Amino acid sequence: MSDSVGLLAKLPSGRRTKWAILALWIVLAVVLGPLFGKIEEYEDRTPSGSLPRGAESTAVMEELDRYRSASEAVPVVAVYTRESGIQDADRSKVEADRTAFAKFADGGAAIQPAIPSQDGKALMLVVPLTRDDVEIDFAVKDLRTAAQAGAPAGLDVDLGGPGGLLNDYTQAFENLDVNLMIATSSIVIVLLLLIYRSPFLWIFPLLAVGFASALTQGVAYLLAKHAGLPVNPASSSLLMILLFGVGTDYALLLIARYREELRRHADKHLAMGIALRRSGPAILASAATVVVGLACLALADMQSARSLGLVGATGVLCAYLAMVTILPALLVIAGRWVFWPFVPKFGHEARAGRGFWSRIGTAVGRHPRVVWLGCLIVIGGLAVSALDIKMGLAQTEVFQTKPQSVTAQEKLARHFPSGASDPAILVADASAAGPVKAAAAGVEGTTVGQESPSPDGKRVIIDVVLRDAPDSDAAKETIDEIRDAVHAVPGANAKVGGTTAETLDIDRASSRDARVVIPVVLAVILLFLIILLRALVAPLVLLGTVVASYFAALGASHLLFKHVFGHEGTAWQLPLVSFVFLAALGVDYNIFLMTRVHEEAARHGHAEGVRRGLSTTGSVITSAGIVLAATFAVFASMPVVDMIQFGVVVAVGVLLDAFLVRTLLVPALSFDIGRASWWPGRLYRDLGKQASAPVSPGVPGPVRASK
Numbered sequence: 001m002s003d004s005v006g007l008l009a010k011l012p013s014g015r016r017t018k019w020a021i022l023a024l025w026i027v028l029a030v031v032l033g034p035l036f037g038k039i040e041e042y043e044d045r046t047p048s049g050s051l052p053r054g055a056e057s058t059a060v061m062e063e064l065d066r067y068r069s070a071s072e073a074v075p076v077v078a079v080y081t082r083e084s085g086i087q088d089a090d091r092s093k094v095e096a097d098r099t100a101f102a103k104f105a106d107g108g109a110a111i112q113p114a115i116p117s118q119d120g121k122a123l124m125l126v127v128p129l130t131r132d133d134v135e136i137d138f139a140v141k142d143l144r145t146a147a148q149a150g151a152p153a154g155l156d157v158d159l160g161g162p163g164g165l166l167n168d169y170t171q172a173f174e175n176l177d178v179n180l181m182i183a184t185s186s187i188v189i190v191l192l193l194l195i196y197r198s199p200f201l202w203i204f205p206l207l208a209v210g211f212a213s214a215l216t217q218g219v220a221y222l223l224a225k226h227a228g229l230p231v232n233p234a235s236s237s238l239l240m241i242l243l244f245g246v247g248t249d250y251a252l253l254l255i256a257r258y259r260e261e262l263r264r265h266a267d268k269h270l271a272m273g274i275a276l277r278r279s280g281p282a283i284l285a286s287a288a289t290v291v292v293g294l295a296c297l298a299l300a301d302m303q304s305a306r307s308l309g310l311v312g313a314t315g316v317l318c319a320y321l322a323m324v325t326i327l328p329a330l331l332v333i334a335g336r337w338v339f340w341p342f343v344p345k346f347g348h349e350a351r352a353g354r355g356f357w358s359r360i361g362t363a364v365g366r367h368p369r370v371v372w373l374g375c376l377i378v379i380g381g382l383a384v385s386a387l388d389i390k391m392g393l394a395q396t397e398v399f400q401t402k403p404q405s406v407t408a409q410e411k412l413a414r415h416f417p418s419g420a421s422d423p424a425i426l427v428a429d430a431s432a433a434g435p436v437k438a439a440a441a442g443v444e445g446t447t448v449g450q451e452s453p454s455p456d457g458k459r460v461i462i463d464v465v466l467r468d469a470p471d472s473d474a475a476k477e478t479i480d481e482i483r484d485a486v487h488a489v490p491g492a493n494a495k496v497g498g499t500t501a502e503t504l505d506i507d508r509a510s511s512r513d514a515r516v517v518i519p520v521v522l523a524v525i526l527l528f529l530i531i532l533l534r535a536l537v538a539p540l541v542l543l544g545t546v547v548a549s550y551f552a553a554l555g556a557s558h559l560l561f562k563h564v565f566g567h568e569g570t571a572w573q574l575p576l577v578s579f580v581f582l583a584a585l586g587v588d589y590n591i592f593l594m595t596r597v598h599e600e601a602a603r604h605g606h607a608e609g610v611r612r613g614l615s616t617t618g619s620v621i622t623s624a625g626i627v628l629a630a631t632f633a634v635f636a637s638m639p640v641v642d643m644i645q646f647g648v649v650v651a652v653g654v655l656l657d658a659f660l661v662r663t664l665l666v667p668a669l670s671f672d673i674g675r676a677s678w679w680p681g682r683l684y685r686d687l688g689k690q691a692s693a694p695v696s697p698g699v700p701g702p703v704r705a706s707k
Contacts, residue, residue, distance in 0.1 A: 010273060011325065011329075012272070012276070012324070012325050012326070012327075012328035012329035012332065013269050013270075013272035013273035013276060013328060013329075013332055014269065015269055018269075018328075018329040018332050018333055019329075019333075021325050021326060021329040022326065022329050022330070022333065025211050025322075025325070025326045025329075028211070028214065028215055028218075029211055029214045029215075031218075032214050032215060032217065032218030032219075033214055033218075035217055035218040035221045035222070036213075036214060036217045036218070037217065038217075038221050039217060039220050039221045039224060039231055039236060039239075040236065041221075042221070042224035042225060042229075042231050043231050043232055043233055043236055044230065044231065044232050044303075044307075050232070050303065050304050050506075051303065051502055051505065051506065052301040052302050052303065052505055052506060052508075052509030053301045053302075053303060054301060055301070055502075055505035055506075055508075055509060056483070056495050056496060056497065056501065056505065057496070057497040057498070057501040057502040057504075057505045058497075058502075058505070059495055059497070060425055060427055060495050060496065060497025060498070060501070061497055061502075063427055063459070063495070064425070064427070064461070064497075067454050067455055067459075067461075074128070074129050074161075074162050074163040074166065075126050075127065075128055075129070075161045075162055075163060075422075076126075076127045076128075076129055076139075076140060076143060076159055076160075076161050076162075076163035076164050077124060077125070077126055077127075077159070077160050077161030077163075077164065077408060077412065078094075078097065078101075078124070078125040078126075078127065078143070078147055078157065078158075078159050078408075079122060079123075079124055079156075079157070079158050079159075079160065079408045079411045079412055079415075080093070080094050080114075080122060080123040080124075080125070080155060080156070080157055081121060081122045081155070081156045081158075081411050081415065082121060082122075082154055082155050082156070083121060084121075084154070085120050085121055086116070086120060086121060086122070086123055087152070089152040089155075090123070090152055090155050091114075091123070093150065093151055093152060093155065094114045094123050094125060095114070096150075097125065097146065097147055098111050098113070098114065098125055100146050101125070101127045101143060101146070104127060104129060104139045104142065104143060105127060105128055105129070111125065111126070111127055111128075112126060115416070117415035117416050118415075119415060121415055122411065122412075122414075122415035122416065124412065124416060126161070127143065127163075129163050137167055137170055137171075139163075140159065140163055140164055140166075140167035141167070143159055144159050144404065147159060156411075158404050158405075158407045158408035158411060159404060159405070159408060160404065160405035160406070160407070160408025160409050160412070161405070161408070161409075161422065162422065162499065164404065164405035164408060165395065165398075165405040165406075165409075167405070168399065168403040168404065168405045168406075169398070169640070171403075172399065172403075172638075172639040172640050173233040173234075173237070173640075176233070176237055176638070177236060177237055177240065179637075180237055180240060180241060180634055180638075181240050183634050183637065184240060184241050184244045184245075184631050184634050185206070185244065187630045187631065187634065188205075188206065188209075188244050188248055188627060188630075188631065189202060189206065191623075191626060191627050191630060192205060192206075192248070192627075195252070195623045195627075196339075197341075197342060198338070198339055198340060198341070198342065199340075200337070200338045200340060201255070201338050201339055204251075204327060204330050204331055204334070204338060205247070205248055205251035205252075205255070205327065207326075207327075207330060208247065208251060208322045208323055208326050208327035208330065209243055209244055209247045209248065209251075209319070209322070211322050211326050212243055212247055212318050212319045212321070212322035212323070213240065213243055215318045215321070215322065216239060216243060216314060216315045216318040216319070217239075219314060219318060220239065220311060220314050220315075223314065229310055229311065229314070230303055230306050230307040230310060230311075231307055231311060232303075232304055232307045234304065234307070234308065234642075234643055235304075235307040235308045235310075235311040235312070236311070237638075237643070238308060238311065238312060238315075239311055239312070239314075239315045241631050241632060241634060241635070242312050242315045242316060242319070242631075243315050243318070243319050244631050245627060245628040245631035245632060246287075246290065246315075246316050246319050246320075246585070246628070247319035247322065247323055248624070248627045248628070248631075249588065249624040249627065249628055250283050250286070250287070250319065250320060250323040250324070251323050251327055252620050252623055252624045252627070253279055253282065253283060253592055253620055253621075253624065254275060254276070254279055254283065254323060254324070254327065254328065255331070256617075256619070256620035257275040257278060257279040258271060258272055258275040258328070258331060259339065259344045260275070260344075260616075261274045261275045261278075262336060262339075262344040262346070263344045263345065263346065263347070264346075265346065266346040268332055268335055268336060269332055272328050272331065272332050275328075276324065276328060278599070280324065281532065281595060282532075282591050282592050282595040282596070283320065283323070283324060284320070284324075285528055285531075285532040285591050285595070286587075286588040286591045286592070287316060287317065287319075287320035288528060289524070289525055289528045289529075289584055289587055289588070289591070290313075290316045290584040290585060290588065291313045291316050291317050291320075292313075292524050292528070293521050293524055293525060293580060293583060293584030294308075294309045294310070294312045294313040294316065294580060294581070294584055295309060295310060295313045296309065296517055296520045296521045296524060296580065297309020297310065297517060297576075297577070297580055298310055299513075299516055299517050299520060300509075300513040300516075300517055300576070301509040301512060301513055302506065302509050302510060302513055302573055304573065305510075305513060305573055305576060305577055308577055309577075309580065312581070355615060356618070356619075357614055357615045357616075357617075357618030357619060358611065358612075358614075358615040360614065360618065360663065360664075361610065361611035361612075361614040361615055361618075361667060362611060364614075364664060364667045364668050364671060365607060365610065365611055365667075365671050368667075368668040368669070368670075368671035368672040369668070369672050371664055371665075371667075371668035372664075372665055372668035372669050372672060374664075375660060375661070375664050375665040375668065376548070376665075378552075378660065379548050379549065379551070379552040379656075379660070379665075380552075382551075382552040382553075382555040382556045383548070383551035383552045383554070383555045384555060385555035385556065385558050385559050386551055386554040386555035386558055387555075388558065389554070389558050389570050390568065390569050390570060391507075391569065391570055391572055392471075392503075392507060392569050392570070392571075392572055393569045393570070393571055393572075393641060393642065394471045394568075394569065395409055395470065395471050395499070396409055396410055396471075397567065397568060397569055397641060398640060398641055398642075399639055399640060399641065400565070400638070400639055400640070400641055400644060401639060413469055417447075417465065417467060422470045422498065422499045422500075423449055423463040423464055423465045423466065423498060424446075424463070424464040424465075424466060424479060424482065424496055424497070424498040424500055424501060425461065425462075425463065425464075425496070425497045425498040425501075426440055426461070426462040426463075426464050426482070426486060426494065426495075426496055426497075427459055427460070427461050427462075427494070427495050427497070428459065428460055428462070428486065428489070428492045428493060428494035428495070429458065429459060429460070429491065429492055429493050429494075430453060430454075430457060430458055430459055430460045431491070432489055432490075432491055432492035432493075432494070433451065433460045433462070435489045435492065436460075436462070436486050436489050436492050436494050437451070437462060439485040439486050439488065439489050440462070440464050440482055440485060440486055442485060443478060443481045443482050443485055444478075444481075445466060445467035445468060445474070445478050446464050446465065446466060446467070446478060446482065447464070447465040447467075448462060448463075448464055448465075449462070449463035449464060449465050450462075450463050451463075464482060464496075464498075466478055466479075466500060470498075470499050470500045470503075471499075471500070471503055475500045476500060476503065476504045476507075478500075479496060479500050479501045479504050480504070482496050483496045483501075506572055506573075507572050510572040510573050510575075510576060511572075513573075513576050514575055514576040514579075517576060517580065518576065518579055518580075521579070521580055521583055521584070522543060522547075522583070525543060525546065525583060525584070525587055526539055526540070526543050529542055529543065529587070529590075529591070532591065532595065533594055533595070533598055533678070533681070534598075534678075534681040534682065534683070535677065535678040535679060535680070535681040535683070535684065536679060536680060536681075537673065537676055537677050537678070537679045538594060538670070538677040538678060541666070541669050541670075541673070541677070542587065542590045542594065542666065545590065545661050545665055545666055545669075546582075546583050546586055546587050546590070547583075548661075549582070549586055549653060549656050549657050549660075549661045550578075550579055550582050550583065550586070550653060552653075552656055553578075553582060553649055553650075553652045553653030553656055554575065554578070554649060556652050556656070557645070557648050557649040557652050558570070560648055560652070561645060561648070565641075565644065565648075567641055567644075567645065570645060571641065571642035571645055571646075573642065574642065574645050574646060574649065577646060578645075578646055578649040578650060578653070581646075581650050582649070582650055582653040582654070582657075585628065585650070585654060586653055586654060586657040586661075588624075589621050589624070589625060589657050589658055589661075589662040590657075590661070590662060590666060592617055592620075592621050592624075593613055593614065593617050593621060593662050593666060593667075594613070594666070594670075596612075596613040596616055596617050597609050597610050597612075597613030597614075597670065598613075598678070598683060599613075600612040600613050600616075601613075601675075601678070601683060601687065602683055602686065605687065606670075606674055606675045606677070606678075606687050607671060607674075610667055610670045610671055613667075614663070614667050618663065621658060621662055622658050622659065622663070624658070625654050625655060625657060625658020625659065625662075626655075626658070628654050629650075629651040629652075629654040629655045629658070630651070632647045632650040632651040632654065633647060633648070633651040634647065635647020635648070635650075635651075636648055636651075675687040675688065
């Protein structure tokens with residue numbers, strides 16, 4: 001690692017090679033610039049794109065996609081309600097709409113007459129639309145406009161169903177990337193101005209992020225086009241936020257070390273070369289941990305989780321390359337003046353032992369056990385709240401602000417049998433249609449609906465209306481019973497899909513993914529920490545703090561979801577995806593701290609090394625935590641609940657890592673464990689020799705380790 005970092009350090013800090021690095025990035029930006037934003041062409045916005053690989057409901061969805069007949073069209077459900085009871089004028093309006101809506105129906109399919117509710121207060125009209133996302137989008141807009149036109153006073157008209165829900169979800173992400181980029185960049189600019197207190201220095205990290213963005217967009221587009229990189233609207237939005245957050249973090253660490261070296265060396269090229277060599281291993285280890293950790297999501301069955309992980313890993317890798325090449329080259333080209341008005345002067349090295357973070361280190365070192373016990377009490381108190389989490393989001397809880405499709409769903413639930421508008425879909429061989437229908441009808445709480453053949457006549461598609469609400473636990477149990485019944489029919493090759501089956505499969509796939517992916521991520525992080533710190537005890541301690549911090553973040557976020565955002569449930573994928581991101585990103589700060597502690601302990605002994613490590617990294621790591629948390633907090637402005645929850649958990653977790661875990665818990669544990677932190681590595685043995693070495697009278701001896 002050190003050889004590769006040393007070679008990389010020479011390129012952007014060299015007198016001639018810095019210009020070559022700048023020219024290379026300009027060429028890359030020019031070549032890849034036309035690809036900026038084109039990744040949207042490969043965003044999977046289809047319903048099957050959010051389903052787990054290999055699930056039965058996914059197989060049904062894919063089979064229906066192949067048939068492309070009216071029987072598998074996406075239904076839009078128009079709900080007409082009047083609390084005082086439907087009137088003749090209302091029925092005339094509904095009949096007029098049925099005629100007007102016919103032109104939108106997929107394949108010229110006839111629209112069935114409106115279905116009245118038993119209480120006489122509602123009418124339901126089902127319009128089958130083509131599965132093409134663009135056509136659905138325009139059709140739903142036109143349908144909503146037509147449905148509202150000429151409605152009698154007092155008649156409420158709402159369009160929902162799967163088609164309406166899909167349209168609302170698509171609209172939620174319209175222009176979202178641009179808005180997120182503006183919000184994120186604005187936040188980062190303000191924070192960098194506050195951190196650096198310079199009118200110029202903040203420009204350089206953002207320039208580097210701009211170059212990284214051009215590279216990332218181009219690479220992600222090419223990978224999506226030629227290697228099948230899974231991309232969806234959520235992962236595309238995440239990409240820009242991750243670039244700003246992670247890229248700025250690495251920039252803060254490098255610039256802080258560069259500032260130190262400028263005080264020690266008159267030559268800016270030499271100062272940057274040393275800064276890269278000394279901070280490079282920590283940045284490389286951090287980036288590698290994040291990239292490999294996120295890439296572990298490729299093991300997930302949930303395609304949305306795979307997309308977040310693989311797209312995120314691509315972005316972090318590109319951010320790392322930019323921050324260790326173009327950023328140092330730009331800083332060296334510009335010179336010391338970029339730090340104005342606080343220009344680091346040669347020979348004016350900051351004295352150790354002074355400052356806020358040095359005092360924090362000294363205070364923690366006096367009573368380390370009290371400090372880490374107090375931290376664990378706080379963490380445990382926050383984590384307890386996680387026990388109260390209710391997993392799963394109902395269809396009516398998907399959006400932060402209630403769209404029309406959710407309103408329609410609520411009215412359907414009040415006035416019609418719960419599953420009437422969103423039946424389960426059963427596909428089977430046509431030769432076994434009779435026994436399959438009989439098996440499904442034999443399950444309590446089901447009503448077998450209309451049947452239609454596949455285009456080749458070999459398969460049959462059957463609607464099965466469930467008595468219970470589509471997203472209820474009772475409906476999921478019914479799906480299991482239907483599956484057991486129809487799977488037992490010999491030679492039927494029957495499969496059960498539909499919204500309820502999809503929700504059930506997502507729940508189970510998310511649980512399976514957590515069991516598989518989380519241990520792999522922990523093992524990867526532990527391996528990287530062992531290689532970096534050349535010890536076993538410290539990596540195990542750091543891994544434990546990462547896990548503890550995650551549960552505290554989940555518990556604290558749950559309180560925010562419940563009492564601030566008003567969320568009743570939690571997205572099924574949240575525990576897994578937030579854990580992977582928090583574990584990978586959160587361990588960054590421990591890496592930055594402990595690599596510096598390792599460096600200082602080798603010179604000054606363990607206890608002094610911990611204090612100096614905290615003193616020299618405290619400000620920059622805290623600043624990095626604030627920037628990263630602020631960028632992820634931008635997700636709180638998103639219209640969909642699962643992304644809001646993801647952003648909040650990561651933001652809260654990063655703040656806990658930066659202000660509690662790295663500031664107090666890890667230093668306190670390091671003080672208390674002593675030099676055994678570095679067992680069985682060379683530093684452990686060297687510190688032991690220092691501790692046992694005799695000190696000659698009147699001759700200053702080495703700074704001794706605390707234990």
